[in-house]
Amino acid sequence: MSNTTKAMNGGKWITIATAISTVFQFIQVAILARLLEPSAFGIVSVSTLIISFFQIFSNLGFSNSIIYKQESDQKVLSTLYFLNLLVGVFIFIVIQFSSPYIISFYHEPKLDRVLRFSSCYFLIVYFGQLYMFLLEKELRFKSVATIDITGTIVGSLTTIVLAYSGFEELSLIIGSLVMQTVKTVLQIVFGLKFFFPLLAFDLKNVQEHLRFGIYNLGDGLLGFIQANSDSIFIGGMLGVKMLGYYTIAYQLSVFPISKLNPIILQVAYPILAKMKDSNDALKNSYLKILDFISYCNMPLLAGLFITADSVVPLIYGPGWDMTVDLIKIFVFVSILSCLSHPLFTLAFSKGKPNLLFYLNLVTLIVKIPLVYWMGNTWGVMGIATAFLLATLFNLIANFLLVHYLIGNFWEDFLKNIAKPTLFCLIMIGIIYAYKILIGNDGIINTGVEIALGGITYLALTLAYKLSFSELKAYRQALL
Structure with missing residues (x-):
């Protein structure tokens, strides 16, 4: 096989x-x-x-x-x-x-x-x-x-x-x-x-595993603080109730990438580890993973952005309206985050987890002051915005590390990302037009908005990205 x-x-x-x-x-x-x-x-x-x-x-x-x-x-x-x-x-x-x-x-x-x-x-x-x-x-x-x-x-x-x-x-x-x-x-x-x-x-037998894990541990510590400093500040400065709103908004916004990305990366890493000595194979696989993640995540996040004001009351009931503006910020956090995730497969496949450690260290140095300053100035919305700015910085640094590991990939990446971005903008435009002309209250309108977005993105993907013969080949590979 x-x-x-x-x-x-x-x-x-x-x-x-x-x-x-x-x-x-x-x-x-x-x-x-x-x-x-x-x-x-x-x-x-x-x-x-x-x-x-x-x-x-x-x-x-x-x-x-x-x-x-x-x-x-x-x-x-x-x-x-x-x-x-x-x-x-x-x-x-x-x-x-x-x-x-x-x-x-x-x-x-x-x-x-x-x-x-x-x-x-x-x-x-x-x-x-x-x-x-x-x-x-x-x-x-x-x-x-x-x-x-x-x-x-x-x-x-x-x-x-x-x-x-x-x-x-x-x-x-x-x-x-x-x-x-x-x-x-x-x-x-x-x-x-x-x-x-x-x-x-016998700890002597696991010395290599322990050495491999030191940077992974350091990366985990810095990654934890980098990813959760916003929640730590909110809980301490604004209380657990405000943290509850923030948590619900964040969970809904990261729901797509927290479910879809692990599927791809969980399968990809053991396989990439077997081709760690072939730089061309790693580069090709990285671009394929990034392309697939983009096409899967971006329409879900774009759809959530434009329908958040009707989806939140429908899912969570009354009393959660405050989460809508937070969700619209976290959607962009999720888009940037999902593009940075494939570096994990490259770093560990190349046996260089230390790069992840340094990436999180630099991001942490940028994020902590931002969160503290913007949180004290603009409250929970300021903290969410600081999270977005830090995530953008992390993605830029992430791509520089990818370039270091596999060489120049920018041209292929920009070509790949252009289509799903354009498809999402068209999808958002169609849903927005429906909301203006028809309305967005109630389960029926929400359902129509979701259906319109899904049909639009699927039609554009089939017309300009995947042919039916390719879909048939994927189907046969899955069976």
């Missing part, structure tokens, strides 16, 4: 998993937005922030190093496995003892039980995580998809039932723990054929 066929087959299964998971998560958020106050989402957002921070330390980049080195030595894998378990227990203890200081910073007593429940995540996830890395290394994406679908469905249903039962913000936390428990059990079941832990723990 060729790498292209493997990529298409893997993409098929991850797409199925993502589509099903997206539907359940979308339903979950829509229901909870009607049951919970914005402050509840803010409280959970703080908890998620803390968990995400400690996740950086959890595997030290072992997922990337295992795939990059195509690691299969059982003694090495056993050492990495037990090392992860020890780190997980350590992080659990640290969160338990540090929660009073976090609560003091955010001035929110409800954070206490939320953080203590959330920290249990680290006692669960690392029993199965290494098995997931191995499944991805072996390109077993059907198993990966099955695990994700099952965990998401069980977790979402648990969350909704608990929310209706009055558990408030804890419903989100407990539902997340249930989801991770299901995933961990299935990861072990599917992955045991590739690895069974031996009674072996």
Whole structure:
């Protein structure tokens, strides 16, 4: 089976998993937005922030190093496995003892039980995580998809039932723990054929993995601060209620790229790692990934930009109008972010995660002063705008690193990006004309706007980008 066929087959299964998971998560958020106050989402957002921070330390980049080195030595894998378990227990203890200081910073007593429940995540996830890395290394994406679908469905249903039962913000936390428990059990079941832990723990055997992970850890730390400094400032300066509005707006705006991009990158990295010595092959693959990401993400984000004022009340109900202006800023953040994501595949395929570390370091130096100044001057909208400016700077620096890794790609990139950009502008124009001439209130008008946008973009793509013969070839590759 060729790498292209493997990529298409893997993409098929991850797409199925993502589509099903997206539907359940979308339903979950829509229901909870009607049951919970914005402050509840803010409280959970703080908890998620803390968990995400400690996740950086959890595997030290072992997922990337295992795939990059195509690691299969059982003694090495056993050492990495037990090392992860020890780190997980350590992080659990640290969160338990540090929660009073976090609560003091955010001035929110409800954070206490939320953080203590959330920290249990680290006692669960690392029993199965290494098995997931191995499944991805072996390109077993059907198993990966099955695990994700099952965990998401069980977790979402648990969350909704608990929310209706009055558990408030804890419903989100407990539902997340249930989801991770299901995933961990299935990861072990599917992955045991590739690895069974031996009674072996020798750090000398994993020196190369640890060295590979140092820059990945540094990149993760800087990336976390760079990506979440806005939320940290909002929670501290403006309170958890304002953070709730900000979180909902951001989640809706990044929804397309958070679901579609991992499909592409999750499949692409293990395959690119196998062609790391061919610069031309990497360049060609990078451009294809960037082109595909552009065509998938840009119409969804452009559609959200022009329909946000009617989509928000429809999805979340009354009381969330404040998120509309934030969404329109975050749409551009998402567009810039999705174009920067493929650098990940290049950096790790070339064995240079240090470049990601330096990129995040420079971006952080630019972003922190911007967020602080614009947040103090213009409040939550200022912080969102600062996030956009920092993301633009990050993309420019990102492309300079790509040029360093694979050579000149600008001409091909600009040719590729021109069509989806033009298609999106035409789509926005047609939807805007409908809103002016007919209106945008109610579910029917919203549905028509979405349908008009989808039909317009699809028609332009079929006319000027993809032929039916190419679509037929893709279909045959997927079957």
